Amino acid sequence: MRTYLREGNNRREISEARLGTEGVFYRKMSIDPEVYTPIVKGWGMAIHKHLVVSREMDDLEAHLAKVSAEHTHPTDEVRFILGGSSIFHIRSRDDVWMDIHVESGDLIVIPKDRYHCDSLTDEAMMKLILLRWNGLEHPERATHYRPGSRPRPRLPQGFPE
Numbered sequence: 453m454r455t456y457l458r459e460g461n462n463r464r465e466i467s468e469a470r471l472g473t474e475g476v477f478y479r480k481m482s483i484d485p486e487v488y489t490p491i492v493k494g495w496g497m498a499i500h501k502h503l504v505v506s507r508e509m510d511d512l513e514a515h516l517a518k519v520s521a522e523h524t525h526p527t528d529e530v531r532f533i534l535g536g537s538s539i540f541h542i543r544s545r546d547d548v549w550m551d552i553h554v555e556s557g558d559l560i561v562i563p564k565d566r567y568h569c570d571s572l573t574d575e576a577m578m579k580l581i582l583l584r585w586n587g588l589e590h591p592e593r594a595t596h597y598r599p600g601s602r603p604r605p606r607l608p609q610g611f612p613e
């Protein structure tokens with residue numbers, strides 16, 4: 453995992469600790485289910501969904517249209533990457549883009565009500581699981597798009613402005 457903070461047309465790498473001060477939890481984990489399952493259970497979480505985002509998806513374009521536009525959710529979004537790579541764009545508390553380059557073994561919690569969106573990398577493949585808290589009711593999670601935010605239509609790169 454590497455994180456870059458936008459500064460005008462430049463990007464400056466920031467530390468995991470700095471990412472933490474922005475309210476984004478990060479942890480490197482084993483991708484062996486026998487290792488991560490008890491850890492996740494110990495946190496009071498459960499696996500909600502396995503996903504593979506790639507050119508093999510029938511609805512890749514529709515998926516990218518959804519995730520590449522800036523949006524929030526009323527609950528935390530917890531993602532654990534099992535393969536491939538992606539760039540998660542998350543707004544800082546001051547509304548500046550942070551570009552988080554993730555790969556296998558990276559677990560990221562995007563805080564509720566924080567604007568974010570995703571880009572695929574050139575390999576155009578990300579395998580991940582979505583985690584949710586146990587004991588909470590989980591109606592289909594609401595997504596609120598930022599007014600004026602538009603999806604970036606094409607594979608794979610394209611940083612939001």
Ligand SMILES: [Fe+2]
Pocket residue numbers: 523524525529568
């Ligand atoms: Fe999201």
